[in-house]
Amino acid sequence: MASLVGVRQTTPLLKRLNQTLDLKQTLLVFGAGLGVLLLLTFFVKFNYLFAYLLGFLLASLAALLMIVAARVLHEKTPTIEEPKVISFLADTSYAVYLFHWPFYIIFSQLMSNLPAVILTTIFSYLFASLSFYVIEPFIAGKNTSLLQKGKKKFRIFNQSLRVASDFLAC
Numbered sequence: 001m002a003s004l005v006g007v008r009q010t011t012p013l014l015k016r017l018n019q020t021l022d023l024k025q026t027l028l029v030f031g032a033g034l035g036v037l038l039l040l041t042f043f044v045k046f047n048y049l050f051a052y053l054l055g056f057l058l059a060s061l062a063a064l065l066m067i068v069a070a071r072v073l074h075e076k077t078p079t080i081e082e083p084k085v086i087s088f089l090a091d092t093s094y095a096v097y098l099f100h101w102p103f104y105i106i107f108s109q110l111m112s113n114l115p116a117v118i119l120t121t122i123f124s125y126l127f128a129s130l131s132f133y134v135i136e137p138f139i140a141g142k143n144t145s146l147l148q149k150g151k152k153k154f155r156i157f158n159q160s161l162r163v164a165s166d167f168l169a170c
Contacts, residue, residue: 010071017068018075026072033065088129095128 010018021029036058044055103123107116137144 010075014068014071014075018072021072023073023076026069026076030066030069030073033062033069036062037066091132092125092128095131096124099127099131100124 040055040059040062044051048055100120103120104116107119110116111119133144
């Protein structure tokens with residue numbers, strides 16, 4: 001829905017929640033969703049029938065609570081700037097989702113679980129960052145500061161190669 005109308009436009013339900021919930025209540029709703037997710041994470045295994053009967057539904061509802069509370073919290077705190085690490089995680093999250101599984105499959109075939117998870121995390125964020133901050137803006141024709149720096153360094157590198165090849169040709 002946000003893709004169609006933008007995130008500045010909110011639904012009547014979100015407007016009503018923003019008016020009725022204060023900051024403390026909004027944080028409690030977010031915390032409740034997080035608490036349910038943590039309980040499910042540590043106590044419900046995939047080999048339990050409960051996970052399939054109610055666990056996925058509860059996890060989805062808890063995530064919904066957290067998303068709605070985060071949106072209301074954003075409206076209630078317009079002067080607070082989002083931390084850079086949160087912006088980075090938001091920017092790269094979808095690409096991490098796409099990259100993590102192939103990397104985990106590769107690394108888990110080559111080593112035990114913990115090193116595979118660590119390398120998967122590192123490479124997923126590395127490739128996601130490259131994708132979001134370099135490849136996607138380049139494809140879209142956007143001129144970001146990172147691309148400008150890269151072009152400048154590439155020109156210097158290219159000139160150095162020409163000088164070196166001219167020197168070797170003599």
